[in-house]
Amino acid sequence: MVTAYFAYFHCRVPKMEKFDWIAPMGTNLFMLKVAGMWPLGGTYTANVYAFYTATCILLFIYCHNFFQTFNIFFILDDMTAVTATIFVALTDLIAIIKTHSMMANVTTLKQIFVDINVDMFKPRNEQQKVLVERRIRLWKTVYGLFCFMAFFTILFWGIYPILDRSVKEYRLPFLAWYPYDTKVSPYYEVTYVYQIASVAFIALANLHIDTLTAALMMVISSQCDILCDELASLHLKEDVGGGFMDCITHHREILKLAATLNQFFNIIVFTQFFTSAISIGLTMFQLTVVAPLSTEFYSLLFYGSAIVVQIFMYCWFGNEVEVTSQNIPYAACAFDWTDVSLELKKNLIFFIARTQRPLRMSAFNLFYLTLDTFTRILRTSWSYFAVLHQINRK
Template identity: 25%
Template sequence: MTQLVRKLFSLNLSVMRLFGFYPTKNYKNIYRVYAYTVYIFFVVPTPILTSLYLLFGENVDLALVAQNAFSIGETGCFVFKLLQFIRNSDKIRRCIYMVESPIFTNYVKTQEQIMDDCVHVCTRNSNFFQFFCILTAASWAAVPLFGKEYRLPLDIWLPYDVTRGGLPYILSYIFLVSGVSIDSVLNGAIDPLIGGLLYYAATQIKILKNNLENITKYAEEQLLSEMKGEDNYEKIIELKSKIVYQRLKFCVKLHKTILNFVEEYEGTFTSMVFVQFSASVVVICISCLQLIIVEPFTMSFFSMVIFINAVLMEILFYCYYGTILFEESFSLTTSAYMSEWYEYSLKSKRGLIIFMERCKKPIIVTSGKILDLSLDTFTTILRRSYSLLAVLKNY
């Protein structure tokens, strides 16, 4: 990891590399074999065994379905997400390291605070969400420990009976908890990473807006450093106009690079985010149904409350930062107008007008080319979950 990537996503990439889902360049094939091993033996079995239990188990009622269906939806969604990280590791790495494009790191000292705020937000989200995911897994795994019977955290199909306790129960419990814990830890690394890349794009828009609003100011600072001792007024005016035009060209190039970055981001993560949104409708609904069924203020109740909050936070990362990116890009024309454009040369004025016309179209990131990453989509997911919950409560 290079310096900026390390600052932004050190925890995320370290966790992913620990389980083989972010391979190094030197040992790519070894990491891929390791990632597939973790994937096949720990990630895939949980939703499959739980589904088999619901299909072939006896006395399966709505309460039992609600108790297990939310985990099928969440872990099943994660099966798809992790497979993309294995198969498209090079594409994901390329998208992540676009944050260190030379033009992205070319900002003046007064803009360093904007980037520092971005680093703070990304690291804060990663640390907090990772802690919340670990807390969710721990509370879920602790539920059977407060009961009098030998039960696993999830009802899964097994060719032997674990209700008698002993070594079969212990090994099955360790296997199930290990698989879900790996899912949780990886989930705590991946979702803030994907949301953080969106916020980084929004941060670059903020830097672009600052450049647009202060083109004249930064041009004069550059002029002072290049024209020390020069007293020819005409040469000074000519050079200033040239510097202003060059800085305007830089803004156009920066905007184009941001658009390329967002396009690369959408092409890399759009299918993952769409699957997450689709699964979240069912997961939130079933989780709320389970919350109604379980006895209040028990360990199962608190575990479900923590889980629901984790799912809501998970999809909020995408929707909230997608909205920020949209709003920042939408106000680009305002920032361009706030500059001292009336002092520009005719050539610069024409260039600014063309640039403002291009900026009239805000940046909208989609999931699956269907849903926008916005707070409107977040509320839509909640409404669909509630509608489904209202239907299930009647049965």
């Protein structure tokens, strides 16, 4: 994650004449390879990399989540301890869903990267290049902010037992049950390192699956910008009819790309939004029961901020897809169509009618990725916090 964070500042937007959509996401894809989520071939085969992936997921996600979840049965009478366990266990649960979805759809995702690098999807003039660069910079900004939040969350989680000297009492960063005595050296030290390594791996996988999805939504909104520019400048082309048919083909490919991406992240977004509302509420509650301005307080603060950025990222880039797609029918009317053939005018009317419905990213069509959804999640989180705070006071 540190590598991803610094690469964000040094990675340059590719030139138009040598444009490659994969280049801005190079660090993201590399970190997915490190997490075992991006095999060299089109899919997983029985090789060393597949063994590495299975080992990491079993050891750092499944086992870590089991030890934390099983511990809840021993602390049911302590509300603070239960909430402290659940809000992290929910993140582990999401990691399981995301990694399995990623592994199951890695072939489809790799095909997407092949499809978006065709000439149709590349900027064709200086104005389109500017539009694309602006969206890439925005994605990198969010990517860097997310990496920053995740890094400091893990850092504070890893050092707060040391800074508050609770290591003398053999306190672990996370409450969990293990089939051995963790208050005996060297079991304590080994378990301590294992917990931090597990959380770091989960953050690595979560972060880069989320940012990859956001990057692909950024590509879709960029394609809508490119299509709008092509439509608005049709009258400047010698073959207006041929140019318009190219725009129709481009629009169809955009819809196809959006449908494929939506199918990939349906279950991810659905569970992410549901659990994130709970996690944010539990994190706010935990902030009220720990010592103010302590290392644990800052770890919770960065963790809650990371989840907010995570949800905002999905909603912002999903909202951008909808907003940019709404501009397509207006762009289709922007060129001088008065002198074109009657057949082209009819096709233009059908195209405008088809594009009246904006392109919207959703989770099983139950809710859409918009800024309105983001505010609803925050309101729901506040409701959970208010209930927990009231119960704790009583």
